[in-house]
Amino acid sequence: MLPVKPAIMFLLSLLVCIFMFGTWLMSSLNLDYAQSAMAELRQRQITDTFYANLDRINAHHRQMEHNTQGLARMGRLFNSLQDSPGVTEQRLRQSLQQALRDFPDSYGGSVWFADGQSERALYAYRQENRILVEPIPAAEQQLIRQWYEQLVNLKNQPDTLPDPANNWMPAYYKASIDSAVISHVVLILDPQQQPVGLAVTDWRAEDIVRTVSRVEVTPSTFSFLLDTENRNLSSLSEAENVTQAQALINGIVDLNLYEQLKPQAAPQIISTRQLASPMQQLELDLNQRDYALFFSRTQAGMLFGIGVPRAEIDAVLEPMRESNFRIVSITALILLLISALILYLVAGILRQLHNLYTDSLTDLPNRERLLVDLKKRRTAALILLNIDSFKEINDFYGHECGDHVISQLADALDEYLSSESQWQGSRLYRMPADELAIWLPGDHNEASLRPQLNDLLDFISELRITWHDQEVPVNASLGAASSAQRSSEATGEALLPGANIALELARLHKDNYVIYDERHKVRESYEQNLIWASRLKGALETGRIVPFFQPIMDIKTNRIEKFECLVRLLDEQGEPISPSQFLDLAKKVRLYRSITRCMVESSLRQFADLPYTFSLNLSCEDLLDQALSDHIIETVEHNQIGSRVIFEILESEGIENYAAVRQFIDRAKALGCRIAIDDFGTGYSNFEHLLRLDVDLIKIDGSLIQQLDTNPTAMTICKGIVQFAEELHMQTVAEFVHSPAILAKVRELGVTFAQGAAIGMPSASLITRITMPGE
Numbered sequence: 001m002l003p004v005k006p007a008i009m010f011l012l013s014l015l016v017c018i019f020m021f022g023t024w025l026m027s028s029l030n031l032d033y034a035q036s037a038m039a040e041l042r043q044r045q046i047t048d049t050f051y052a053n054l055d056r057i058n059a060h061h062r063q064m065e066h067n068t069q070g071l072a073r074m075g076r077l078f079n080s081l082q083d084s085p086g087v088t089e090q091r092l093r094q095s096l097q098q099a100l101r102d103f104p105d106s107y108g109g110s111v112w113f114a115d116g117q118s119e120r121a122l123y124a125y126r127q128e129n130r131i132l133v134e135p136i137p138a139a140e141q142q143l144i145r146q147w148y149e150q151l152v153n154l155k156n157q158p159d160t161l162p163d164p165a166n167n168w169m170p171a172y173y174k175a176s177i178d179s180a181v182i183s184h185v186v187l188i189l190d191p192q193q194q195p196v197g198l199a200v201t202d203w204r205a206e207d208i209v210r211t212v213s214r215v216e217v218t219p220s221t222f223s224f225l226l227d228t229e230n231r232n233l234s235s236l237s238e239a240e241n242v243t244q245a246q247a248l249i250n251g252i253v254d255l256n257l258y259e260q261l262k263p264q265a266a267p268q269i270i271s272t273r274q275l276a277s278p279m280q281q282l283e284l285d286l287n288q289r290d291y292a293l294f295f296s297r298t299q300a301g302m303l304f305g306i307g308v309p310r311a312e313i314d315a316v317l318e319p320m321r322e323s324n325f326r327i328v329s330i331t332a333l334i335l336l337l338i339s340a341l342i343l344y345l346v347a348g349i350l351r352q353l354h355n356l357y358t359d360s361l362t363d364l365p366n367r368e369r370l371l372v373d374l375k376k377r378r379t380a381a382l383i384l385l386n387i388d389s390f391k392e393i394n395d396f397y398g399h400e401c402g403d404h405v406i407s408q409l410a411d412a413l414d415e416y417l418s419s420e421s422q423w424q425g426s427r428l429y430r431m432p433a434d435e436l437a438i439w440l441p442g443d444h445n446e447a448s449l450r451p452q453l454n455d456l457l458d459f460i461s462e463l464r465i466t467w468h469d470q471e472v473p474v475n476a477s478l479g480a481a482s483s484a485q486r487s488s489e490a491t492g493e494a495l496l497p498g499a500n501i502a503l504e505l506a507r508l509h510k511d512n513y514v515i516y517d518e519r520h521k522v523r524e525s526y527e528q529n530l531i532w533a534s535r536l537k538g539a540l541e542t543g544r545i546v547p548f549f550q551p552i553m554d555i556k557t558n559r560i561e562k563f564e565c566l567v568r569l570l571d572e573q574g575e576p577i578s579p580s581q582f583l584d585l586a587k588k589v590r591l592y593r594s595i596t597r598c599m600v601e602s603s604l605r606q607f608a609d610l611p612y613t614f615s616l617n618l619s620c621e622d623l624l625d626q627a628l629s630d631h632i633i634e635t636v637e638h639n640q641i642g643s644r645v646i647f648e649i650l651e652s653e654g655i656e657n658y659a660a661v662r663q664f665i666d667r668a669k670a671l672g673c674r675i676a677i678d679d680f681g682t683g684y685s686n687f688e689h690l691l692r693l694d695v696d697l698i699k700i701d702g703s704l705i706q707q708l709d710t711n712p713t714a715m716t717i718c719k720g721i722v723q724f725a726e727e728l729h730m731q732t733v734a735e736f737v738h739s740p741a742i743l744a745k746v747r748e749l750g751v752t753f754a755q756g757a758a759i760g761m762p763s764a765s766l767i768t769r770i771t772m773p774g775e
Contacts, residue, residue, distance in 0.1 A: 012346055016339040020332065042313055046217055046306075050279050050294050053215050053223065054304055060105060060211060061184075061300040064201050065164065067103040068186045071199035074099060075111045075188035078120070079196050088120060093133040096124035100131050107204040108177065110136055112144045113188070113197035125177055125202070137176055147185050148198045155187065155195065165301025170229040171205065180205035182227060184300070208233045212304065218312035224252060226303040244287075248307070251286045257295050257303055283310075359430035361403055362410040370429045370437055374495055381444040381482040382437060382495040383453070384503045385413075385460075388475040390434035401467045402434075405474060408465045410436060416459055422452055437499075445484045446515050453478055453513045478513035479503025533589040536569070536582055540591065544570040545598045547606065548762035549614070552733060552755040555747055562613045562646070564755060565603040566762045567595060576764075592621065593628050600632050604639045610766070615646035615676060623649070623664045624657060633667050642671030648678040648699060658692050665693055676733070681721060690728065698725050700751070702736025708745035715745070722749050 074095055081088060092111065100109055108125030121136045136144065147169060154166055169183045181202040188197035208225060212233065215223040222245075224234035232249050260282055284291040284307065292313060295305030357369040365373075374382070387393075387405065394402040410430060417423040417438065429437040438456075457478065465472050481498030498516035506514040539545050545567065552562035567583070568576040586592040600616060607614050622628055636642050647668055649661070665675050676697035677690060681704045690698065700721055707714035718734075725732045734746045737756030746754050 009343070009347065012343055016336075016343065019335050019339060039313075046292075046294060046308060046313075047279060049215065049217050050296070050306055053212070053306070054279075054296055054298065056214070057211060057225070057304055058299045060203075061168075061298060063103075063105045064184045064203060064300075065167070065186075067099075067106045067109070068167075068184045068199050068201040070103070071096075071099055071109050071111060071201065072186040072188050075113070075197055075199050076190065078111070079113060079188065079190060089122070092120060092122055093124075096122055096133050097131045100124050100126065103201070106201045107181070107207060108202040110144070110200040110202075111188070111197065112136060112141065112148070112200070114145075114148060114195070115197075120197075123176065134176065140174065140176065143172070144185075144198055144200065147183075147200075148187070148195070151185065151187050151198070152195050163301075164299065165228070168228070168300040168302065170227045171231045171233065174202065177202075177204070180233075182208065182233075182302075205233055215306050217306065217308050218315075220309045220312055221306060222248065223304075223306045224249075225298075226252075226257060226305075228258075228301055230256060230258060247286060248291075251284055252293070252305070252307070255282065255284065255293075257282070257293075257305065260295075261297060261303075362407055362430045364410055364414070364428055364430040364436075366429060367431050367437075370431075370439065370496070373427070373439060377441060379441070379443045379483045380495065381440040381442070381449060381480060381484075382499045383440065383456070384431065384479045384499040385436045385438065385456075386477045386479075386503055386507065387434040388477055393472060397467055397472065401472065404467055405465055405472055406430075406434065406436075409460070409463065409474060412459075412463055413438075420455075422455070435503075443484050444482045446482070446517070449480055449482060449515055453480060453515075457512055477503060477506045477511070479506050479516065480513060481516040532582055532585050533591070535571075536586055536589070536591050536595075539569050540594050540598060545595055545602075546570060546764065547599055547603050548576065548764055549606075549766050550755055550762040551760040551766075552615075552753050553759045555751060555754055560612075560760075562615065562753065563607075563766065564615045564617075564648070564762075565599060565606075566617070567599050568762070568764075587621070593625060596622050596628060597631060600635055604635060604641065604645075607644065608639060608641060612766070613644045613646060615648050617648045617650065617678065619650050620657070620661065623661050629664045629667075633664075633671070636668070636671050636673065642668070642673045645671075645673045646676050646697065647673055648676045649693070650678045662693060669694065679735075681717060687724065690724075690730070695730060697731045697733055697752075699733040699735055702756070705734045705736050705742060705746070705756070706738065708749075709739075709741045715749075718749055718751075722751060726750070 078088065078092055078095070081091075096109060096111065100106060103109070108123060110123040111120070113120045118135055121141055122133055123136045123140075124131055124133045126132075151166070167185055169185060171180050171182050173179075174181050181204050183203070184201045186199045187195045188199055190196045212223045212225045215221055222234060224232055226232055230253055232253050234245075234249055234252075261280065279294055279296045282293045282295070284293050290310035291307045292310055293305055293307050295303055298304050357365055357372070359366045374380075387409070390402060390405075393405060410428065413436065414428050417426045417428055423438075423440065425442070426438055426440045429439065431437050440452075444452075457476065460474060460476050463474055465474055479499045479502030481495045481502055483495070502514040502516035506512070547565040548568045549563040550566060551560040552564060553559065554561050567579050569579075569582055570576055583592070583595075586595055596618070603614060603616055618632075622632075636645055645668075647665075668675065674696040675694065676699055677693070677695050678699045679701040680690075680698045681701040698721060700718055704714045704718050708718065722732050731752040733753040733755065734742075734749075734751045735755060737743050737746055737754045737758045739758055742756070743754060743758050
């Protein structure tokens with residue numbers, strides 16, 4: 001790590017110098033380059049503005065064309081009607097009004113038929129908020145007939161390509177509305193595609209001016225639209241300086257921009273978008289003021305353009321010239337500050353990175369460093385060293401002494417590993433708590449590791465560590481894992497889990513060391529435990545820990561009066577799983593308490609409204625758990641059914657803690673509960689338990705009951721237990737009564753109750769009736 005830090009700082013410093021040189025170089029660039037770039041940007045801005053407005057005008061053209069097509073379709077429909085002239089005129093008026101309502105972009109619309117019938121030559125136009133319909137004046141009908149004949153002639157020329165611009169007429173004055181308009185015309189065709197009339201849509205001059213005036217580039221920018229006769233409709237018509245505006249209009253007209261348009265290659269098929277030419281530029285010098293004109297043909301064959309004063313285009317460059325130096329200076333200063341901050345932060349990160357991979361107490365590489373190193377190498381051995389009785393050292397001498405022991409042991413081991421040839425290339429790591437790790441490169445089998453582990457233990461046992469002139473004994477347990485002991489596909493990272501497992505086994509079995517071997521399947525066992533722990537937790541969360549009920553029969557009456565509640569885990573398919581598969585693990589993963597709580601609560605709910613007595617199994621761990629025992633007592637008291645509850649206490653280690661166990665029994669009996677000793681007759685069986693714990697029932701262990709018909713000794717032991725119970729006025733229960741023969745022996749002994757396969761197996765439902773032989 002140390003050699004890398006200076007290299008990183010050098011490269012970063014070099015990078016800072018390059019940045020500063022680049023800043024100086026940028027400040028020394030010719031200002032013309034900046035002006036050129038800004039001029040190009042300004043030109044792009046003007047171009048974008050131009051095309052945005054051209055697209056808007058073309059969109060209006062397309063809408064007008066669509067509106068006119070709609071009028072033509074309407075005209076074709078009316079041409080086919082056979083109504084009386086009066087009816088035709090009335091219906092045509094209504095249809096024109098509705099069409100104009102549907103076409104808000106059009107000022108007016110006309111339908112004219114070549115048959116000369118005046119009632120079918122109508123013009124609809126807007127007047128304030130109304131739509132008026134009037135006959136088309138004779139003068140305007142004459143103009144429409146000229147358009148009609150022009151379009152018919154073009155249609156009858158088979159070699160002429162269709163040009164949508166031919167449907168747009170030049171601007172003209174329309175006396176009926178006292179305004180100049182540009183009209184779009186479309187032939188009305190009969191079902192045989194023969195011309196019978198003309199549909200006309202008008203675009204009023206005032207609307208045209210408003211449309212082309214929505215251009216914003218500079219304060220004095222103006223826009224214009226030239227029709228095919230080079231007549232100018234411009235935003236200049238609304239200018240305050242009429243004289244100057246008229247001069248500009250005349251100057252544009254005099255340029256005859258249609259002749260300035262560059263010719264384009266004619267396509268095979270002319271589309272509406274192909275009619276619009278790319279933007280072109282021309283300079284206009286008028287009254288000692290230069291203008292840049294940008295113009296292009298619209299899809300309607302007209303010419304749209306904008307004019308921008310050259311001085312206003314160049315004006316944006318002047319602030320650039322003045323601020324260029326300030327920007328460069330500020331940029332250089334910011335770069336300098338950022339560079340200094342980056343260098344400072346990187347130096348801090350490198351320090352933190354060093355601390356991240358280094359133990360502060362021993363200055364050794366730590367667990368994170370070990371994980372990184374394990375990823376780099378596949379063939380190696382890893383030894384974990386755990387200091388024995390380290391907690392006692394901390395408790396007796398204090399944590400400062402514990403730190404001192406670890407530090408001294410680390411120094412001694414580091415020196416030992418570097419001096420011994422058999423440990424050449426090894427590396428010592430500080431692990432969490434009281435562990436150290438030794439990484440040994442190369443392939444090491446069990447035979448080669450054992451001598452090294454023995455030598456290492458001998459060295460540690462001979463080590464003398466003192467604290468305040470008092471010797472502190474130090475011993476260690478070792479767990480080792482080697483790449484030679486692992487499958488070929490395993491990576492170096494798998495060494496650490498293997499060594500951890502080996503160390504746990506060494507501490508569990510009180511061995512000096514254990515070498516991990518995959519053939520022992522220890523890891524698979526751990527994996528299965530984790531899977532079962534997850535299943536247990538899921539079962540508790542989803543309510544799949546449930547009680548099964550085994551009936552207990554009164555020997556004298558042959559009636560079921562009691563049930564034993566036995567825990568079962570239902571798998572995902574609802575099938576019950578025996579407690580032998582999960583109870584021991586539940587204790588290891590600290591879920592046993594939750595299972596006990598679940599069983600108590602579920603059983604009490606089940607029997608709350610039933611007249612039967614039921615028994616619950618409790619271990620000594622349950623009784624010695626103060627929080628759990630309090631919960632059990634409170635639950636029984638809350639449900640008020642203590643008189644029907646029997647707590648079966650399993651004889652096991654811990655039952656000798658009579659004070660704690662008796663405290664629970666006394667509290668339970670105060671609620672009316674009874675106490676039974678489970679599995680009596682084997683294991684830790686002690687008649688003293690019966691006397692000191694105030695027991696009500698004795699459950700004779702099933703291993704004795706099962707042998708009653710074959711083993712006289714078992715018969716003798718059971719007889720003694722029954723007689724003892726009778727003298728103490730205790731009842732007895734025979735477990736594992738699996739056959740009628742065993743049941744007969746139980747009757748012969750005088751046992752009070754019996755349970756087992758001959759009576760009924762545990763079930764999720766309550767079995768309350770048993771048919772006995774002879775009934």
